[in-house]
Amino acid sequence: MTAAIPQPTHDPEADVPTSVEAAISPGPKAAVAAAETAPSPTVAPPPAPPVPPSRTPAPRAAAAPVDPGTDASLRAMDATIAARPTAMLPHISIHCFPASEASRTPFDAFAADRRLARATVEIVPGGLSAAARRYAQEPTANLVIVESPDTAEALLFELDRFAEVCDEGAQVVVVGAINDIALYRALKGRGVADYMLAPARPLALVDVASRLFNPDDAPARIGRVIAFIGAKGGVGSSVIAQNVAWRLSETSGADVLLLDMDFAFGASAISCNVDAQRGMGDAMREVERLDGALLERLLTRRGKHLCLLAAPASLDYDQEPHPADIERLIEVARRAMPIVVLDLPHHWNHWVRAALLQADAVAVVTSAGLAAMRNASLLVEQLRTLRPNDAEPRVVLNQFGAQRRNELDLKDVKATLNLTPGFSFDFDPKLFGAADAKGAMIVETPGGRKLGPTFDALAADLTGRTKAPTKSGWSLQSLFSRKG
DSSP: OOOOSOOOSSOGGGGOOHHHHHHSOOOHHHHHHHHHHSOOSSOOOOOOOOOOOOSSOOOOOOOOOOOGGGOHHHHHHHHHHHHSOOOOOOSOEEEEEOSSGGGOHHHHHHHTOGGGTTSEEEEOOSHHHHHHHHHTTSOOOSEEEEEEOSOHHHHHHHHHHHHTTOOTTOEEEEEESOOOHHHHHHHHHTTOSEEEESSOOHHHHHHHHHHHHOTTOOTTTSOEEEEEEESSTTSOHHHHHHHHHHHHHHHSOSOEEEEEOOTTTOOHHHHTTOOOSSOHHHHHHTGGGOOHHHHHHHOEEETTTEEEEOOOSSSOOOOOOOHHHHHHHHHHHHHHOSEEEEEOOSOOSHHHHHHHHHOSEEEEEEOSSHHHHHHHHHHHHHHHHHOTTSOOOEEEEEEETTTTTTSOOHHHHHHHHTSOOSEEEEOOHHHHHHHHHHTOOGGGSTTOGGGHHHHHHHHHHHHTOOOOOOOTTOOHHHHHHTTO
16 A cells, blocks of 8 residues: 655654643653663663554444643643734635534634634544545545544554545644554654644644645744724824834844825824835735835834834825735834734724734733724724634723723723723823824833833733833732722
C-alpha cells in the first residue's frame, strides 16, 4: 500500500514542538533510554523491538483522555495562543471528523473562530472511518482534522487505511487519547502534520491551522492589531486611541501605526498636529497593489516611532470600502509594523465588522449615559458572538461624571455590560480641550501627566505586555471604589 499522506523530508523526531513535548509524557522507549543512562548496579534490559502495525485492528478500548481543564500547562498554552497575534487563515477547505457527536463541541467552537472567516469548514462525526469513506468518493480537503479514541495500534491501522484515499498535499492533524511520544513519532513518520491530545481544544486547533497555512505569519513576523470603537458619537474613542498609540510609541521603543478609519471626518492629523499630504484615501484607491513599501510612502510620522495613516482631508473619497479591501489594508499594515492601532468610527456595517474580526484585541469606549451604555451593551454582546475564542472586549469608561444626574452609576454599568470596565477617565473638559486646541497628546498637556499611568496600563493590557509601573497606591479598582 502506498500512503497518500505526504511524507516528511527530514527527521520526524526533530519536529517535536515544545507544546507537544510539554503535553505528552515519554513513552516506553524514552523510559528505557533513561534507565540505560542512569547509574545502577543492575543493567537494564534492552528495549523490545518495535512491533509492526497489525493488519487486524486492535480492540476498540479507548485510553483514558487527558483533561486539559485540570492541566495547568495546557491552560497556560491556551493563554499563550490567545495572547499572540494571529492572522486570518486563507481561503481553504477544512474538514473535521470528531469521533462522535458527543465530542464535536470543541470542533464547533473552532469552526466559529474569527480567524477562520474565509475558510470553509465542515464537521462530520465518525472519526477516521468517516474520513476514509468520504474521500473515497471526493477530493480531500486542504486541512483534515480527525479524532480517534483508539489504542495506538488501532489508530495506526485506521490511519494506514485512510492514507489510501488521502490526496497528496493534504494536511492531516490527528486528535487522540494516547499520551505517548512514541506514537507521536510514528504519526509524524507517516506524514501526519501534527498530533494533539483529546479532548480537542479550539485555540490549539486554530494555532495548528495557522502554523500550517500561514507559515510566513509567525508571531515574531506580524504585528498586533488593536481596535478602538466608540459606543456613541462624541464619547472620545478617537482621543483614547490616539493617546494609547502615542504612549505605546514612546514606551515600547517600537514603531506604532495609527490607522484613522473615519474616512469622512477623521481628524487624527489635526489631533496629532501633523501635515498629512497623503493617507487613507490614497491607500484605499491603490489597495490592490498596496504593499509595505507603498504603505511607508503614505505615512506621516509624529515623533520617532508613531506613524499615522491619516483620514482624507476632504470628502472626495465617498466610496463605501469593501470588507476585502479593509482586510488587505490591515494585513499589509500588520506585516509592516509591530503594533497597529485601528481608530474605527461609530458605524456598524460590513467593513467595520471585518476590521473587528482582524483585531487581536478590541476596546469599546463609552460614557455612562443611558444611550451610550445601551450601545456598549449591544457591541459587547456582538463581539462575544463574533469572537468566541478571544478575550472579552475591554470596556473603557470615558467622561465619567459629565452627567452625574443622568448617567448610570458603576453598579448599573457593571450590570448592564455583564462585566466590569477595566479603565476609567474622569470628565475633565479643561484638560482634554487644551490638548485638542494645541494638537497635543494628553500627557503632553499641563496637568495631563497624571493620566500617563492609566494610558500605559490600558496599552499594556491591550498588547499583552506587563502592566506599566503606576504611582504608589494607584490601581484600576480604586477608580471605581471611590465612585461606587
